[in-house]
Amino acid sequence: MPELPEVETTRRAISQFEGKVIESSKVNNPNLRWKVDKNFESIINNFKINDITRRAKYIIFNSDNYSILLHLGMSGSLRILNRASNHFKKHDHVEFIFEDKKIIYNDPRRFGSIHLTKNIKSHFLINKLGIEPLEKKFNGSYLFSICSKSRAPIKSLIMNQKNVVGVGNIYACESLFEAKINPLKESSLLSEHECTSLAKCIKKILKNAIKVGGTTLKDFYSADGSAGYFKFKLKAYGRENEGCLVCDEKIIKTVQNQRATFYCNNCQI
Ligand SMILES: [Zn+2]
Incomplete structure (x- = not known):
């Protein structure tokens, strides 16, 4: 199961997409721990990522209006491909398509999740979490x-x-x-x-x-x-x-x- 270090490493690996625009997204299979929002593709369309942060084991893509809250569950992973690549794998649930690359969310066991929210701080998956172990407050x-x-x-x-x-x-x-x-x-x-x-x-x-x-x-x-x-x-x-x-x-x-x-x-x- 991906733990905090794997999630933080994943966040760093995709931090190259900060400031980039998700031109479109594709939900191949919405069935995760919670069903992916049926409006996901229409909302995640010309979505400019201001920054990519992590809170606990959640990865968060922030834009001006919405945040995408992503959890890798038991078996989830992200991989980066060239946009033109046709290298699909079973369990590729969601694709984020950029100008020349794409990020693919794969999750065989479907315990992961992808949520859309306008108010990340009050999201039910986030608002009751304790403090971060790598912050100074944890001492x-x-x-x-x-x-x-x-x-x-x-x-x-x-x-x-x-x-x-x-x-x-x-x-x-x-x-x-x-x-x-x-x-x-x-x-x-x-x-x-x-x-x-x-x-x-x-x-x-x-x-x-x-x-x-x-x-x-x-x-x-x-x-x-x-x-x-x-x-x-x-x-x-x-x-x-x-x-x-x-x-x-x-x-x-x-x-x-x-x-x-x-x-x-x-x-x-
Ligand atoms: Zn000993």
């Missing part, structure tokens, strides 16, 4: 203030989108490993020092993944390339029964909120 004192009021395990707290957005399961496991904090620990028991360390580790892990994404960008977006999500070296996630890279104890796997959690019971307290 030790912020994390400490919400932790001190919560009896939830710390891993659940950082994965709750109302607290902070975009910390998916893999990144939560890796950040807690890096910060040497047990994922099962009750949030209210974390010290301010631990919260500062955890906030820093979350930023570090996400930035590293974005960096790796940037270096693999060329393969990731080649016109006929498949939408494989990039891999960076994982220290805890997926390493059940393998030796901890710090102390060599076996990494433990458990399940929290139906999601796999991997941690070292020796290093993470």
Whole structure:
């Protein structure tokens, strides 16, 4: 599933279209998690993109009147083709056609979505989201203030989108490993020092993944390339029964909120 780093890498890859005009659009198949607006093609016609931003895992094309709000769901991807290309793939749902290129939205499992809105800030998918992990506002004192009021395990707290957005399961496991904090620990028991360390580790892990994404960008977006999500070296996630890279104890796997959690019971307290 595309996580925040993949979405941010996707946004960067298409940022070349800022200031460009979508001359027309084509909805090949409107059936996504929500049906694409039946007026989409008529509205997305000579649509000048002022900028392309990201909020949580949403990519947003802003124009003077409307915004296009796009989510990649479980299996969605965008690819860039020359306008004249006839390289179509199954599950190419929507095409954005520019002067000499086009962006194609492909989603085999259809959990993604494309919405049109005149008021992006109050859109129901956006208006209840927590703060961005890479912004300055997300720091030790912020994390400490919400932790001190919560009896939830710390891993659940950082994965709750109302607290902070975009910390998916893999990144939560890796950040807690890096910060040497047990994922099962009750949030209210974390010290301010631990919260500062955890906030820093979350930023570090996400930035590293974005960096790796940037270096693999060329393969990731080649016109006929498949939408494989990039891999960076994982220290805890997926390493059940393998030796901890710090102390060599076996990494433990458990399940929290139906999601796999991997941690070292020796290093993470
Ligand atoms: Zn260890």
